[in-house]
Amino acid sequence: MGQSGSDGPRGSALLTSSFAEDPAYAGLIRRFIAGMPERIREIECAVDASDVDRLRVVAHQLKGAAPGYGFETIGAAAGAVEAGIEGHAPASIEHVRDDVRVLIERCRSTLPGQGANAA
Amino acid sequence: MTPQTSHSGQDVPARVLVIDDCVDLHRLLKVRLGAEGYEMIEAVGGEDGLMRARRDTPDVVLLDLEMPGLDGFEVLRALKEDPRLQDVPVIVLSGLDSPGDKVTAFDLGAIDFVGKPFDMAELRARVRSALKISSLMRMLEQRAQLDGLTGLWNRAYFETQWANEAKRARRHDHPLSLAIVDIDRFKDVNDSYGHPAGDAVIQGLARLFQRELRGSDIACRYGGEEFALVMPETSPSSALALCERIREEFGALSWPRHPGRGVTFSCGIAGARGGVPVDPADWVEIADSNLYAAKRSGRDRSIMTDLTPEPGIRQAS
Ligand SMILES: [Mg+2]
Numbered sequence: 001m002g003q004s005g006s007d008g009p010r011g012s013a014l015l016t017s018s019f020a021e022d023p024a025y026a027g028l029i030r031r032f033i034a035g036m037p038e039r040i041r042e043i044e045c046a047v048d049a050s051d052v053d054r055l056r057v058v059a060h061q062l063k064g065a066a067p068g069y070g071f072e073t074i075g076a077a078a079g080a081v082e083a084g085i086e087g088h089a090p091a092s093i094e095h096v097r098d099d100v101r102v103l104i105e106r107c108r109s110t111l112p113g114q115g116a117n118a119a
Numbered sequence: 120m121t122p123q124t125s126h127s128g129q130d131v132p133a134r135v136l137v138i139d140d141c142v143d144l145h146r147l148l149k150v151r152l153g154a155e156g157y158e159m160i161e162a163v164g165g166e167d168g169l170m171r172a173r174r175d176t177p178d179v180v181l182l183d184l185e186m187p188g189l190d191g192f193e194v195l196r197a198l199k200e201d202p203r204l205q206d207v208p209v210i211v212l213s214g215l216d217s218p219g220d221k222v223t224a225f226d227l228g229a230i231d232f233v234g235k236p237f238d239m240a241e242l243r244a245r246v247r248s249a250l251k252i253s254s255l256m257r258m259l260e261q262r263a264q265l266d267g268l269t270g271l272w273n274r275a276y277f278e279t280q281w282a283n284e285a286k287r288a289r290r291h292d293h294p295l296s297l298a299i300v301d302i303d304r305f306k307d308v309n310d311s312y313g314h315p316a317g318d319a320v321i322q323g324l325a326r327l328f329q330r331e332l333r334g335s336d337i338a339c340r341y342g343g344e345e346f347a348l349v350m351p352e353t354s355p356s357s358a359l360a361l362c363e364r365i366r367e368e369f370g371a372l373s374w375p376r377h378p379g380r381g382v383t384f385s386c387g388i389a390g391a392r393g394g395v396p397v398d399p400a401d402w403v404e405i406a407d408s409n410l411y412a413a414k415r416s417g418r419d420r421s422i423m424t425d426l427t428p429e430p431g432i433r434q435a436s
Pocket residue numbers: 139140141183184185186
């Protein structure tokens with residue numbers, strides 16, 4: 001069940017779903033990964049616009065859904081972003097900049113050709 | 120309507136309504152729960168979810184809490200306030216997982232609470248369990264409203280349904296009729312041929328009602344040998360014609376336990392061709408007094424009162 005790939009700060013090997021061997025998930029995982037660039041863009045836009053509310057919603061949803069596709073570490077990273085925002089009132093992007101970086105790296109490492117190997 | 124023992128969930132696939140603002144989650148559940156044979160309905164927000172629930176009456180709802188617009192708590196409250204939807208089990212599926220959120224969800228009527236992220240096998244098991252519980256609840260509720268001897272609705276059911284039908288007919292200015300039927304000299308049957316013979320007569324008449332009444336009619340065992348027939352969208356004259364047909368059929372039946380002794384019934388009818396300002400209890404009393412008039416004037420007959428403004432009394436025998 002373990003996920004392959006390290007989550008080191010400077011790029012990483014390809015992150016694959018823990019359900020990758022389950023044929024029932026093949027199509028689901030493919031579509032989930034296909035949506036990844038859009039999800040990353042959404043996170044980056046929220047950060048650029050200092051839109052904490054938007055960032056929290058995206059993180060909240062990823063926390064809930066990514067593990068269902070077998071990407072538990074993405075769910076955990078998204079949970080950290082959400083918790084970081086909720087732990088500060090009023091929250092600002094600055095409070096979660098590191099957590100967001102980890103989240104984006106993990107999202108990006110699901111994309112073939114985006115990991116350290118390709119860099 | 121005569122009682123049904125089967126219910127949804129047997130031959131028809133159960134309908135699962137997912138209300139969640141996360142598209143990834145819909146995609147996942149559609150495939151993974153859809154594979155279980157459920158009919159999946161998607162709503163991406165609270166307003167949409169309520170609309171779909173009202174339109175499609177699902178068998179179970181999976182409800183997210185955190186959504187823009189109408190949130191999950193508000194949707195849950197609205198579902199539980201809707202008489203048609205309040206018994207639909209709602210499983211809250213949420214990333215909010217503080218004890219306070221859980222308590223609120225259960226207090227508002229959720230049947231279960233599953234935190235996000237969730238394990239798919241566990242969610243599937245919880246959906247199955249919610250469907251099973253709600254089907255057992257339905258069965259219990261229905262059984263409490265059924266008469267054991269005949270399988271018709273019982274008096275308790277009659278009381279609530281009659282009040283509802285009377286209210287509806289008045290509001291929409293629709294026809295409605297009520298008949299009260301009593302088997303003639305029933306005590307004689309019991310005394311002469313024994314209680315099993317009496318039971319057979321009661322069951323025979325119940326079968327006749329089940330065969331002759333339409334789907335929208337409600338046949339109830341009102342008391343020992345007394346029955347009440349609620350006939351929505353039926354004018355008093357149509358109700359009279361129907362009861363007369365049943366009365367003639369019943370009188371012509373031959374009974375295996377007493378082949379030489381036929382049985383008859385008397386019937387009191389009160390109905391209206393449109394909405395009338397008559398209290399439901401008074402309405403029952405009018406039908407009842409017609410029944411006693413039928414008894415007094417020789418039995419084996421129906422007496423009807425048309426409650427629509429120019430009232431008239433007609434007798435048939
Ligand atoms: Mg949500």
